[in-house]
Amino acid sequence: MSISSRSMASKTQVGFVGLGNMGSPMAKNLLKHGYPVIATDVFPESCKELQELGAQILDSPAEVADKADRIITMLPSSPNVIEVYTGPNGILKKVKKGSLLIDSSTIDPAVSKEMALAAEKMGAVFMDAPVSGGVGAASSGKLTFMVGGVEEEFTAAKELLSCMGANVVYCGQVGTGQAAKICNNMLLAIGMIGTAETMNLGIRLGLDPKLLTKILNMSSGRCWSSDTYNPVPGVMEGVPSANNYQGGFGTTLMAKDLGLAQNTATNTKTPILLGSLAHQIFRMMCARGYAGKDFSSVFQFLREEEGQ
């Protein structure tokens, strides 16, 4: 039976499609754990480093699918995923029966479900497994994977994903990995803007920002954005607000994830009043010079400028 044959075939080759900022260090971690990697990317130069480390580079997702029966994809957005799976040189053109296809991109869960259906028609299994944690966590193998798909395949997926992440959480049917990721990031966005507004108001009312942070963190206002990633310069060290909002999680990426939250909410007719407004705020920021800064720069965005 195909499933057990895959499980027994551990340490046989693994396919990897998408060698960008995140995909590249993830694929390296597979190599480190002893898996032969067969990879491809639309930009040939992205493949060089991995090739030097011993990976085999092929020309298209279809060719990867022809050689490997376990494939991981890590792509920027929904259209790329659709192309890589169902396009003319896509994985499903040559996928083997019983293959395990794991998509770690952050995309609309409706697209994940479509891909799963398309894979099923070819006798393959598709799982969504988006990550939390940025490039640093990808390099150190400390990502968190939120996994959606058939429960019987979770063990097989976890075997691979645990080479690249510290936490691998099973979330439910296909698309729930994406759902969990989107939900977390929506609440994160709300908490961050809320913290920025609150700190700004407190400072205006005469409170010292460090003291206010201490009070919030011992009270019911406490949240990750106040106690771990405070957006006010001078309150914490080692966070983007201490480094002019360089590094971290870019405003553009947050706006993209909130766009997914907005779409899924619209499709499921779910009211998200704060989530929707948070989306619009990060969208405005992207248009006003904050696109490349860490999303905690919303504190700077809201703060009144001198001389006004």
Place this chain on the structure above:
Amino acid sequence: MSISSRSMASKTQVGFVGLGNMGSPMAKNLLKHGYPVIATDVFPESCKELQELGAQILDSPAEVADKADRIITMLPSSPNVIEVYTGPNGILKKVKKGSLLIDSSTIDPAVSKEMALAAEKMGAVFMDAPVSGGVGAASSGKLTFMVGGVEEEFTAAKELLSCMGANVVYCGQVGTGQAAKICNNMLLAIGMIGTAETMNLGIRLGLDPKLLTKILNMSSGRCWSSDTYNPVPGVMEGVPSANNYQGGFGTTLMAKDLGLAQNTATNTKTPILLGSLAHQIFRMMCARGYAGKDFSSVFQFLREEEGQ
């Protein structure tokens, strides 16, 4: 010198104005700690229980001020505070020089500053010391006090407040106690609505609420409303959502505090996009049958009803 004379006068009588749901248990805790209490309230029946416990009951704040040089006030809103301090039978009509006046009401910090100025003209010291924690914490003496006012008087204030609270935090000049309270509750409101929206969206997308809570709490979406006071029935025990949103912190009270946040933000020209929207949401809830429920019932409010 008045300050030291007061400090030395420890365990002499303490005045208390406002014996409502919060004030009454607070005054009892002063009695328990051995302070003779001289109290008053506009509703005579509110005074009975305290009288039976040994407190002396007088007819007006002015009479209390005539007998005690340390007075605590605990009142519903700004107009009451103005009346109790500066009205025709108010404290300042008979306040002794050097008296310490501590207001634990949650009011507009601008009013606290006015009261402090008025007290100063009479040679008295006014401090704002609003509390966090509800009736339960008031009874068990576990309140948190956020104190604003002259720093030299903080020790004297803390002597009394620590009979009624577990934490007494100095926040800065007059009004900063209110500011800290208002800021915390604004962020709390945002976090709660954010959590409710997120949980609702996640459930609609097929996630189990307990699992989603677990994921949020190990990730960057974590906040007090997700990990300590979850608004979704069935996720946690011992919180209002487990008890049909009875008890806890009423939606009306949250709307009141957000009204204060809104006013201070308007006065200081501070943009509070999410804070302001949160205010409007709790305001709508008050009008639609949620006034008396715990504020975490926003989850119920947002959730689509059957048959729609």
Place this chain on the structure above:
Amino acid sequence: MSISSRSMASKTQVGFVGLGNMGSPMAKNLLKHGYPVIATDVFPESCKELQELGAQILDSPAEVADKADRIITMLPSSPNVIEVYTGPNGILKKVKKGSLLIDSSTIDPAVSKEMALAAEKMGAVFMDAPVSGGVGAASSGKLTFMVGGVEEEFTAAKELLSCMGANVVYCGQVGTGQAAKICNNMLLAIGMIGTAETMNLGIRLGLDPKLLTKILNMSSGRCWSSDTYNPVPGVMEGVPSANNYQGGFGTTLMAKDLGLAQNTATNTKTPILLGSLAHQIFRMMCARGYAGKDFSSVFQFLREEEGQ
């Protein structure tokens, strides 16, 4: 040449797909103007009345396309349009070269563009022509059509559309008809909620609603919702607010159109702060018993209830 042959073929048969509340009276108006109509609908009972009036009823869009080279479609939402055009029994399965396909559904302009591309591959021309005006305007032939598509075909389209509408406006390339419709309805939604909030606030501040309406309408607050479709009962006659919010434009339909606005804004990265909040408000209303009422019932929704 196909285009001119069509133009000359005036009063030859016209296809019609989708005989719902809107499509049915539209098709009748084509019959009235002397066009033989060949129609179909997924619900056979929808076809009876038209059949009695002389229309020919066929089993599928494909069969309609086999017989008529000018086809109008009027469907509830994007998936229906995709099915009717590109499904296994869809129009494009049997469309004749040079056919003119006009879609009057209100859908995502991105879908209109896809359909236009698919039609072009088959040698046919697709135009989007969503309407404003409800069932009444459809019956009396007073609809407004907003038309997107190749400009050279606009005259041919107008010939048919002017049988069913009083205004036929050319908007630009394919999808701009949808864009115009979506934009108008977003601004309408904002104006209606704004009017409802304003009237409610004014009444609370002691103003007579008729007087306030008069003042707004002679001032800069004037808008269609204040001067033509006032949401406050008793201010105007002949509008839904005068009839317990029966009839008119249902909250569900407005929520649907705002969902389209939200999607197009997300896709084009356009910040719509008020538009997005308006969407969420109508979404909440749908969940709270207002789904079937006219959208001006937002006044009732916002108004505080007795006894709260």
Place this chain on the structure above:
Amino acid sequence: MSISSRSMASKTQVGFVGLGNMGSPMAKNLLKHGYPVIATDVFPESCKELQELGAQILDSPAEVADKADRIITMLPSSPNVIEVYTGPNGILKKVKKGSLLIDSSTIDPAVSKEMALAAEKMGAVFMDAPVSGGVGAASSGKLTFMVGGVEEEFTAAKELLSCMGANVVYCGQVGTGQAAKICNNMLLAIGMIGTAETMNLGIRLGLDPKLLTKILNMSSGRCWSSDTYNPVPGVMEGVPSANNYQGGFGTTLMAKDLGLAQNTATNTKTPILLGSLAHQIFRMMCARGYAGKDFSSVFQFLREEEGQ
């Protein structure tokens, strides 16, 4: 009886307090209509021009009240009004019994009510009469006055106000003039931001801005901001958007009026979701360089910048 004696005393002297950008041309129009004017302002230089035109200048509001029994005040905000009426050199210090006091400032209606009570205690009558229309309308005598106060006094007030305005509307009890002004400007703000968002979205979706404006104005999206004061450069002539948003109604002033709307809504527990968000948006704009531009510059604020 004092009222009739005032009425008969027409063309006797009229007091005027506050000779700023608005007050100065208003007082000139009183002079033009043959009323002797007795005026004062905190800035002596503001009085020069009026003095040259024949007005008598005094040192304080109290002195004006000592000489004139009809007084008009035009001041920037609530604290100024309180000072001018109830301050140590205020009108009420020397007001004559039966005097008519008309305040044309835009302030919190609660303050208008306080002033009316204070005036009543001195036997005088206070009315609120805020204006719509800017400096241009003040110069040409085309202002609109919205008047609140005792109805029997409206005729007397109108006699004076009609020298300075084209419309004088009686709104109801004291404070309703302010209420009408605040309500109109709140709806105006919502309509303007809505129009800006809609035009921006439409342009992004490929619509020509002039065409979109035409469509909105013949449809249900029509509002004063779309048909009279369009915020998109190039659509209309003679409006601030045609002149780099110079002139017109400054963003700061709109933010101030929305602050009043916010306060009255908070005090009356009225939910204003869009009004409140509009307030925050103009507040942000003030902080980001738009303070001095016309409020229609929100179109520019929302529009995505090049290179982002």
